Amino acid sequence: MLLTIDLDGEVPIYQQIRDRVVEAIADGDLVEGSALPSTRQLAADLAINFHTVNKAYDLLRQQGVIRINRKSGAVVRRDPASGPAEAGFAEEWQARLRTLLAEATVHGLGEQETLRQCGEVLDSFGTRKGRTPT
Amino acid sequence: MLLTIDLDGEVPIYQQIRDRVVEAIADGDLVEGSALPSTRQLAADLAINFHTVNKAYDLLRQQGVIRINRKSGAVVRRDPASGPAEAGFAEEWQARLRTLLAEATVHGLGEQETLRQCGEVLDSFGTRKGRTPT
DNA sequence: CTATCTGTTATAGTTCATCTATATCAGATA
DNA sequence: TATCTGATATAGATGAACTATAACAGATAG
Numbered sequence: 001m002l003l004t005i006d007l008d009g010e011v012p013i014y015q016q017i018r019d020r021v022v023e024a025i026a027d028g029d030l031v032e033g034s035a036l037p038s039t040r041q042l043a044a045d046l047a048i049n050f051h052t053v054n055k056a057y058d059l060l061r062q063q064g065v066i067r068i069n070r071k072s073g074a075v076v077r078r079d080p081a082s083g084p085a086e087a088g089f090a091e092e093w094q095a096r097l098r099t100l101l102a103e104a105t106v107h108g109l110g111e112q113e114t115l116r117q118c119g120e121v122l123d124s125f126g127t128r129k130g131r132t133p134t
Numbered sequence: 135m136l137l138t139i140d141l142d143g144e145v146p147i148y149q150q151i152r153d154r155v156v157e158a159i160a161d162g163d164l165v166e167g168s169a170l171p172s173t174r175q176l177a178a179d180l181a182i183n184f185h186t187v188n189k190a191y192d193l194l195r196q197q198g199v200i201r202i203n204r205k206s207g208a209v210v211r212r213d214p215a216s217g218p219a220e221a222g223f224a225e226e227w228q229a230r231l232r233t234l235l236a237e238a239t240v241h242g243l244g245e246q247e248t249l250r251q252c253g254e255v256l257d258s259f260g261t262r263k264g265r266t267p268t
Numbered sequence: 269c270t271a272t273c274t275g276t277t278a279t280a281g282t283t284c285a286t287c288t289a290t291a292t293c294a295g296a297t298a
Numbered sequence: 299t300a301t302c303t304g305a306t307a308t309a310g311a312t313g314a315a316c317t318a319t320a321a322c323a324g325a326t327a328g
């Protein structure tokens with residue numbers, strides 16, 4: 001199975017699918033041109049309705065992460081910076097980062113330790129197959 | 135006004151309140167012993183129902199961030215590590231960090247630039263009034 | 269051509285989270 | 299006593315999330 005989903009979790013299923021795909025791309029498990037499973041296929045694998053998968057794919061398409069043809073299905077794009085929802089992404093992302101880091105700080109995680117974990121996660125990206133370092 | 139809330143946003147109001155309080159603590163705008171507005175007062179200021187504020191405060195209490203007495207109202211605690219929802223916090227937080235950083239990576243933000251922004255946010259914390267450096 | 273896969277779209281229903289609206293009770297306080 | 303507070307219960311409206319069918323069109327393998 002490509003994706004690990006928690007059907008009983010608090011996070012909506014379609015958002016979990018989106019998150020897993022984005023992480024897989026960051027990890028390098030999915031590269032430019034990689035094909036995602038068909039909506040009905042993935043829905044069958046996850047034992048959910050295909051509309052839920054459809055919604056997740058549609059989200060990824062809006063964000064410019066994938067490209068969807070009737071021919072080739074859902075395919076990972078190269079330049080997510082061209083999605084229609086890309087304007088103001090940086091600001092919205094920074095706001096979320098701020099909230100997340102504030103949470104760590106309040107829970108007693110020191111600045112250096114927090115920063116170390118950030119670096120650790122970032123280092124775990126790109127240490128796989130493709131991912132040309134430019 | 136203490137908190138800035140977007141009533142028409144996608145994020146639930148009670149969660150926005152929670153986020154703003156957590157950020158205010160990280161910023162040092164709220165320190166150990168600081169009193170939060172009463173639920174009805176804050177609800178009136180934000181023009182929302184006091185039950186929504188109540189839910190936000192209850193969330194903060196569950197997470198050990200504040201302490202609520204009938205006497206002194208909602209007061210910022212010192213040790214959020216003693217909340218009942220503290221077990222497994224680190225793991226859950228890292229999962230969210232991973233998702234957030236993957237998003238930045240996929241959107242073309244480089245590792246160094248991402249890490250720089252993390253440091254920038256963290257540096258903005260603790261550079262205010264109270265916050266005894268121990 | 270037929271069968272089957274795919275994406276796309278539409279409609280409808282259930283369940284649940286969110287928010288609001290009232291109301292009541294009890295402790296604290298002026 | 300009057301008023302503020304937190305705590306709690308109930309109820310309703312709205313919308314998000316998910317499911318269930320159904321139908322259509324393009325692509326593809328037999």
